[in-house]
Amino acid sequence: xxxxxxxILSIGLFSGCSMSFNYNFWSQxxxxxxxxxxxxxxxIALPSTVxxxxxxxxxxxxxxxxxxSASLTKLNPWGEEPTxxxxxxKLKEEAVKKGADALIFVRYTKLxxxxxxxxxxxxxxxAVKFTRY
Numbered sequence: 001x002x003x004x005x006x007x008i009l010s011i012g013l014f015s016g017c018s019m020s021f022n023y024n025f026w027s028q029x030x031x032x033x034x035x036x037x038x039x040x041x042x043x044i045a046l047p048s049t050v051x052x053x054x055x056x057x058x059x060x061x062x063x064x065x066x067x068x069s070a071s072l073t074k075l076n077p078w079g080e081e082p083t084x085x086x087x088x089x090k091l092k093e094e095a096v097k098k099g100a101d102a103l104i105f106v107r108y109t110k111l112x113x114x115x116x117x118x119x120x121x122x123x124x125x126x127a128v129k130f131t132r133y
Contacts, residue, residue: 047092051102062128068094073120084108087123100127
């Protein structure tokens with residue numbers, strides 16, 4: 001019985017928590033703030049200004065900036081079904097990031113169920129920049 005008491009007391013005595021403090025906390029300096037750089041002119045384009053066309057544009061010259069795509073998915077049965085308008089807004093945001101004026105050949109595809117989603121919509125389009133207004 002005495003052996004058990006000694007064992008329990010020694011385990012309790014030698015298994016205490018160790019604490020360490022960072023004593024240099026107050027002596028640390030704040031990081032230097034960088035000097036302000038020269039500000040360049042920034043053009044802000046709104047997604048609402050991006051034009052969308054189902055087919056090609058024949059009356060205005062443009063240069064292609066590449067393809068943009070966006071997809072929205074429904075991950076659980078209680079979530080809302082993604083709409084075509086939501087995907088259209090995402091496509092316009094991606095077009096603004098590329099500096100596009102319009103999207104041509106816009107197409108939408110319904111996504112079926114897979115291992116990581118219940119349903120969804122994917123949108124793809126060609127981003128273009130007008131060369132002459």
